[in-house]
Amino acid sequence: MNEAAADPRSLPMARSMCWHCQSEVKGEYLCGRCIKVQPLSTELDYFSCLNLPRKLNIDRDEIEATFYRLNRVFHPDFYAKGDDHNEKTISLGNSALVNTAYRTLRDPIQRAEYLIRLEAGSAKEIRTAPPADLFEEILELQDDLNAFRAGDPKEHSAEMTKLRQTLQAAQASLTNRLQQLDAQLFEAFEVWDALQEETSDEAEAVRVRKEHVLEEMQGILSNRTYVRNIVNDVVATIK
Amino acid sequence: MVRIVGIDLGTTNSLIAYMDGDHPHVIAGMHGQTKVPSIVGMTDNGVLVGDPAKEHLTRDPAKTIYSVKRFMGKSLNDVSEELTYFPYQLQEKNGVIRIEVGDRTFSPPQVSAMILKELKRRAEAHLGEEVSKAVITVPAYFNDSQRQATKDAGLIAGLEVLRIVNEPTAASLAYGLQKNTQGIIAVYDLGGGTFDVSILKLKDGIFEVLATNGNTHLGGDDFDRSLLEVMIRDIRERYQIEPAKHPDFMQAVRLEAERTKIRLSQEITALASVELPEGKGLYQRDWTRAEFETLVGAFVEQTLHPCRLALQDAELQASHIDEVVLVGGSTRIPLVRQQVEALFGKTPHCELNPDEVVALGAAVQAGILSGENRDMLLLDVTPLSLGIETMGGVMSTLIRRNTTIPASAKEMFTTYVDGQTSVDIHILQGERELIKDNRSLARFQLTVPPLPAGVPRVEVTFLIDANGILHVTAADVRTGQSQSVQVKPSHGLTDEEVEGMIRESFQFAAEDIQARQVIEARTEADAILMATEKALRQSTHLIQAEEKAEINKTLDDLRMVRERDDHRLIRNGISEVEKVTHHLAEVLMDVTLKEALENKKVSEVT
Numbered sequence: 102m103n104e105a106a107a108d109p110r111s112l113p114m115a116r117s118m119c120w121h122c123q124s125e126v127k128g129e130y131l132c133g134r135c136i137k138v139q140p141l142s143t144e145l146d147y148f149s150c151l152n153l154p155r156k157l158n159i160d161r162d163e164i165e166a167t168f169y170r171l172n173r174v175f176h177p178d179f180y181a182k183g184d185d186h187n188e189k190t191i192s193l194g195n196s197a198l199v200n201t202a203y204r205t206l207r208d209p210i211q212r213a214e215y216l217i218r219l220e221a222g223s224a225k226e227i228r229t230a231p232p233a234d235l236f237e238e239i240l241e242l243q244d245d246l247n248a249f250r251a252g253d254p255k256e257h258s259a260e261m262t263k264l265r266q267t268l269q270a271a272q273a274s275l276t277n278r279l280q281q282l283d284a285q286l287f288e289a290f291e292v293w294d295a296l297q298e299e300t301s302d303e304a305e306a307v308r309v310r311k312e313h314v315l316e317e318m319q320g321i322l323s324n325r326t327y328v329r330n331i332v333n334d335v336v337a338t339i340k
Numbered sequence: 341m342v343r344i345v346g347i348d349l350g351t352t353n354s355l356i357a358y359m360d361g362d363h364p365h366v367i368a369g370m371h372g373q374t375k376v377p378s379i380v381g382m383t384d385n386g387v388l389v390g391d392p393a394k395e396h397l398t399r400d401p402a403k404t405i406y407s408v409k410r411f412m413g414k415s416l417n418d419v420s421e422e423l424t425y426f427p428y429q430l431q432e433k434n435g436v437i438r439i440e441v442g443d444r445t446f447s448p449p450q451v452s453a454m455i456l457k458e459l460k461r462r463a464e465a466h467l468g469e470e471v472s473k474a475v476i477t478v479p480a481y482f483n484d485s486q487r488q489a490t491k492d493a494g495l496i497a498g499l500e501v502l503r504i505v506n507e508p509t510a511a512s513l514a515y516g517l518q519k520n521t522q523g524i525i526a527v528y529d530l531g532g533g534t535f536d537v538s539i540l541k542l543k544d545g546i547f548e549v550l551a552t553n554g555n556t557h558l559g560g561d562d563f564d565r566s567l568l569e570v571m572i573r574d575i576r577e578r579y580q581i582e583p584a585k586h587p588d589f590m591q592a593v594r595l596e597a598e599r600t601k602i603r604l605s606q607e608i609t610a611l612a613s614v615e616l617p618e619g620k621g622l623y624q625r626d627w628t629r630a631e632f633e634t635l636v637g638a639f640v641e642q643t644l645h646p647c648r649l650a651l652q653d654a655e656l657q658a659s660h661i662d663e664v665v666l667v668g669g670s671t672r673i674p675l676v677r678q679q680v681e682a683l684f685g686k687t688p689h690c691e692l693n694p695d696e697v698v699a700l701g702a703a704v705q706a707g708i709l710s711g712e713n714r715d716m717l718l719l720d721v722t723p724l725s726l727g728i729e730t731m732g733g734v735m736s737t738l739i740r741r742n743t744t745i746p747a748s749a750k751e752m753f754t755t756y757v758d759g760q761t762s763v764d765i766h767i768l769q770g771e772r773e774l775i776k777d778n779r780s781l782a783r784f785q786l787t788v789p790p791l792p793a794g795v796p797r798v799e800v801t802f803l804i805d806a807n808g809i810l811h812v813t814a815a816d817v818r819t820g821q822s823q824s825v826q827v828k829p830s831h832g833l834t835d836e837e838v839e840g841m842i843r844e845s846f847q848f849a850a851e852d853i854q855a856r857q858v859i860e861a862r863t864e865a866d867a868i869l870m871a872t873e874k875a876l877r878q879s880t881h882l883i884q885a886e887e888k889a890e891i892n893k894t895l896d897d898l899r900m901v902r903e904r905d906d907h908r909l910i911r912n913g914i915s916e917v918e919k920v921t922h923h924l925a926e927v928l929m930d931v932t933l934k935e936a937l938e939n940k941k942v943s944e945v946t
Contacts (some may be wrong), residue, residue: 159858169546169717176717177746181709182342182473193805197748203636204743 113142113149120187130174138175140191146219147202156297157213157290159206168203175199213286214322217315229327239331242271246338265339272335277327282325289318344473344502344710345463346702349452351409351559354378355699356459359712364514364703367466374696379406380454382441385859387459399425401587403441407561410533411437411448413485415831425565428589435831447833449493450841456497471513474499475582475706477698478533480506481554481723484810485770485831486783492833496841504807508538508547509720510701511667514692516542517704517736521663528680530643531555532666533559537652548719551653551742553646558639560670566635567597571612577625579616586617591727604629605672633675640679647683653742664688669695717880719744722804729766729775738802741771746805759790780830786814787823861910865902868917869895875928883925894920
């Protein structure tokens with residue numbers, strides 16, 4: 102985290118000079134001289150934006166308080182009556198960034214996905230992948246789903262009833278699996294946060310371990326998305 | 341400080357309010373009424389708005405426009421099902437409805453602007469100063485085109501619209517200000533034409549909308565129509581009259597249906613009665629509340645699903661709601677109250693007048709924008725997901741519904757063919773997967789330099805502002821150069837059209853003033869003609885025949901110019917009459933005086 106973000110009244114800014122009075126801006130979001138609002142840096146990551154360390158366990162009340170505080174500074178309502186077009190545009194951009202940051206970090210899944218992208222660079226996309234041990238089971242489930250869709254849902258034949266029961270059982274088992282995946286993910290959150298606190302001299306070792314945790318979380322998230330999509334599919338089909 | 345007013349531009353009624361110190365205040369008209377019926381009557385002598393237009397509705401239904409809000413941001417196809425219910429003719433031009441009145445056509449924003457102008461006049465008369473800035477409310481579930489159309493209406497009326505604010509959130513501001521509430525509240529807003537539900541979190545002056553849902557085509561109008569349909573069938577059977585052949589009669593029945601509905605909120609029974617056409621006497625029908633509830637039950641039921649969806653999106657259960665607030669005239673209906681109470685398990689609040697609460701909230705928001713109120717802040721959401729068309733006619737979502745606004749999303753575009761010089765982008769709003777099931781908002785074209793396929797990279801930023809209105813900007817990633825984007829709205833007026841309508845509205849304003857001056861001059865001419873004729877009859881023996889002839893000649897001249905549409909000519913005629921009757925007035929005065937004295941003497945004697 103850089104120096105500017107440590108102060109709760111300042112954030113990394115897009116420029117080092119006030120766009121209006123040209124005086125120096127060190128990170129305060131309202132110019133010290135003319136009090137004009139300054140544009141936030143386009144490079145600003147969501148954790149820095151909301152004044153948070155790059156950790157995965159977050160205090161929801163705290164993040165909400167920061168979100169409210171920043172909106173009390175940047176919200177376009179506070180710049181509506183003036184004629185300064187620049188100020189309106191800047192407040193709109195800053196406010197949109199703060200809102201996106203809050204929406205992303207408030208949700209644990211989106212937060213983890215964002216952290217992985219942030220740490221590993223944009224190249225790392227999270228793809229959906231079935232859990233390896235469920236591969237056979239999921240293939241069978243797909244066949245059952247297709248069979249159920251092909252049949253008449255109003256028909257109460259023994260075959261349809263049996264299919265419905267099989268699908269309901271699969272739904273329960275997969276929902277259970279989702280909960281397991283979430284538990285694994287939150288364990289990884291703990292490991293990551295502990296590593297962020299790590300101050301040992303073995304920087305290289307810590308880096309390797311962090312990379313390992315990120316990869317593990319990425320795997321969990323891929324499986325999670327896949328399983329969740331299938332559950333949604335089953336729910337929509339047998340509804 | 342520049343004054344900003346708050347306006348509730350409703351389907352059936354509109355209101356205007358302002359901040360009077362710390363309190364919002366709705367401005368009443370001459371007879372103390374705060375509601376201006378959202379009805380516009382086109383007459384040969386200018387435009388009538390509000391109560392006078394409502395009277396005009398049964399006299400000249402084809403030239404009286406009501407419920408214009410239902411057409412804002414819509415195409416003809418969107419409203420085809422209910423066309424038969426409107427006495428006026430509709431057309432479409434460039435995806436926008438036009439209302440046909442005589443040989444003129446008006447877009448819905450133009451008609452709304454006439455209502456806004458009437459409200460503006462009302463506020464200016466009350467405040468004694470010019471009003472040029474406003475906050476206007478819209479249903480939370482209004483899409484981008486409907487919001488833009490509302491903003492256009494403001495512009496045409498000569499108002500700078502500083503903020504478009506959602507009706508249920510505005511209502512929550514009025515309640516929050518009054519009660520200093522904290523916690524989770526649900527606002528259930530059932531108006532004349534639209535239904536909205538919003539779930540908000542109130543904490544330390546921040547009003548954060550968690551989720552909103554609704555139906556922009558469900559409201560009191562539908563209830564009226566249910567009653568109307570029954571009565572029309574009834575009349576057709578009982579009297580062999582085809583009501584549709586008598587547009588004025590249809591409107592009379594419609595207004596009686598509305599009055600009956602209102603009475604049934606207070607009483608268990610109500611008698612509807614309307615004068616039949618062709619002198620066939622009086623039509624009467626007894627209504628019971630139970631009968632009414634059976635008729636509209638399905639509509640009320642339809643409001644509950646959006647409530648459940650909003651709770652789901654807010655990740656809450658009904659039991660988490662601390663308070664429920666009712667907004668809109670239709671929430672006076674006992675059945676509506678029962679259903680809302682059953683859904684949320686709480687007795688709903690209705691301390692503030694449900695007709696006025698939205699306008700009051702708009703005034704509170706105006707106070708926030710003017711800087712007078714720095715304690716409260718509204719964080720609203722976009723009601724519908726925003727996306728673009730991708731291969732195979734599927735919508736790819738960029739900004740999800742119930743995202744806090746302002747919100748932005750960036751998307752990178754490139755080319756598929758070598759030397760391709762443009763990329764077409766189609767923007768949509770809606771929750772369905774296929775583009776054909778969603779609302780087309782706009783299209784635009786990016787221009788790219790002719791390069792091998794995949795080389796050009798243009799980053800497009802989609803930004804939804806605090807009004808819920810979309811802005812699009814684009815930048816070439818390689819050169820860093822931004823490019824202007826000419827967005828063509830699918831169901832909206834272009835900037836040029838709006839400008840034209842603003843000019844036209846000035847012309848109408850001039851015509852209106854002209855018309856008013858002619859009417860005033862004619863009234864004065866009639867008064868002087870009548871008085872002079874009477875004086876001549878009384879004084880045949882008091883003046884010479886020559887004088888009488890001269891007076892008669894100027895009276896004839898005045899009668900002639902009275903029929904012309906030029907107030908100056910009429911005024912000239914009036915002063916000519918005044919000049920030649922000077923002597924006559926004096927003579928008459930003497931006589932009157934003498935008579936008065938004589939009377940006095942007589943009375944003294946007796």
